[in-house]
Amino acid sequence: MRAEIQNYVTQIEKSLELLAQRMDKETAPHRLEEFDARVEDPNLWDNAEAAQKLMRERQMLVDAMETYNGINQDMADNIELIEMGEMEDDAEVVAEAEESLSALADKAAKKELEALLDGEADSNDTFLEINSGAGGTESCDWASMLARMYIRWAEKKGYKVELQSESAGEEAGIKSAAYKITGHNAYGWLKSESGVHRLVRISPFDSAAKRHTSFTSVKVYPVVDDNIEIEVNPADIRIDTYRSSGAGGQHVNTTDSAVRITHHPTGIVVTSSEKSQHQNRDIAMKALKSRLYQMELDKRSALVNEAHENAGDAGWGNQIRSYVLQPYQMVKDLRTSHETSDTKGVLDGDLDGFMAATLALDVSGKSRAEAQGN
Template sequence: MRAEIEAVADEIRQALALLRRHLDVDAATLRLDELNAEAENPDLWNDAERAQKVMRERTHLEQSLKDFHAIEGELDDGLTLAELGETEGDEATIDEAQAMLKELSTRTAKMQLASLLSGEADGNDCYLEVNAGAGGTEAQDWAQMLLRMYVRWAEAKGYKIDWLEESPGEEAGIKSSSIQVKGPNAYGWLKTESGVHRLVRISPFDSQARRHTSFASVWVYPVIDDSIEIDVLDKDLRVDTYRASGAGGQHVNKTDSAVRMTHIPTGIVVQCQNDRSQHKNRAQAMSMLRARLYEHELQKRESEAQAEAEAKTDIGWGHQIRSYVLQPYQMVKDLRTSVEKGNAQGVLDGDIDDFLEASLASKIDGGVGTEAEV
């Protein structure tokens, strides 16, 4: 068999060996049987929160095992096809087998990367906040473009989006917005997106068609459950209510149902306006605040993450993690990993997997990202 085919096959075998150990396939299979039995118990949904955890764990394990066994089977199929081509001297069949194995190698590498999302909160849903930097309409329009990028990415992954808060810009775009991204490993995939994002383009708001640079910041933190204890004292809180506006504000100018909650010791601020009930918005805001405090503690335990958090204090030059250039050429470049993509519009339409994967891999390679117990 050709050396290049054997080389690719060996890469896949090595990756499968690592995946087998990481997934602990035998134990995962037994656990999946337990979860399937539990899911068939009609009493499970008497406790909705527990039922959701069971179903989420089952879906995750089921998909992981399915993907693992699919790669095993396709590796065998590819090698069989290559042997057939060699036996019959059929170059077209050999080329087909080689292309099949290369594609399989790419998928295996992605699955291996996904399997490394094993931090304490990586498997959780997450909150994602976008805030416009200085610059008025320009920055506010850029913030909305950035938010749309993440929403498009999440939708392509089959994740669900809940809109929690939005403050519209004066003329266009948004001043800020908060969403919840629901799906397996949502936090694990998006956690490295926290930071400042820079846009360079010909301004659609400039009558002289000059080139402008705009900034917006992104903050990602995990949704946590009650099993993680975070004490929030009433004396440390300031709670303000206001009238809702934007995407979540269907009751604009009717009730002061929106809630802004400030944690005085840390200065962390969260907002929620997605429900007409002030009580429900307050409960959601408290969940968001607990999640932010949890993430804040994780950041303190990681020197690299701490440096990133400090950089977020200034939404402007010198603090950006990624640049999006639309004029005079198209290029999106991540300044941490040096990954570049020339299809800037594709990136803004949600094609950000290459950036997420490279950033995650660099953190793993650098030994950063171990979650701390809180």
């Protein structure tokens, strides 16, 4: 078997090894039997929430088993075809099977990354906040570019994006914006984007065409689902209503319907200005609970905690990713060293490579490959 074909097989086997670990392959059949027995219980739906949770957990296990078995069988089938083709000196069969193995290696790697999204809230929807930092008008414009980038990324994933609140920049762009992004694993994918993003370019707002550096911070919080209880003491919060100062058009309220909630113990402030006052109050309260839940998650996860500590002031020393448009073109993540010269693609939402590289980090901050090599 040629070295290139063996390389595909090795890649697939490594992905299968991780998939097996994630679903605990040895106990999976027994756990599925237990799920099936509980599903047949005639009293299962007496508690709808518990039943739905059970059905979700069962389906996740079924999907994991089918993914593992499917990839494993496809690999074995293609290896058998290659061996037959080599024995019969049929180059066409070997070439077709090799191409299939290459595609299977890519599929396995993708499934491997998806398997890493097994955190407590990874499957949840998410809130995404963008705040301009050092750099004035340039930073506000950069914030609007990042907002567009994440919206494009979400659309490619088939996710739903809802604008929660927005504050326009004085000359261009946005000072801040908050979005709710709905879709399976939305939080799991986006959580690694928390931090400060640095842009270097020739400023379109500088008549001297000088190079400028600007910063914008991104913060990501999971939407807390109904199964997670977060207690908020009414005495700990202040609720204010005000008139929105959005970018114009449909996003500007003509009445004091926007809502701001301040949580005194933590200093967290959340706003919503896109709906009626009643809806805004509900949206802001959910956002507050999500922020409080994220704080709890940060205590349990060294990696996420580090990311959010880096998401401090939007300025020098806190950036997680650098986007250089002048004097050369390069986007580089400072945590993983993952980089690309396709700056246009990244700003159009091609972020999976960066997210995947961060997901592949273990809690010590090393890539899995580095960790396995030690």
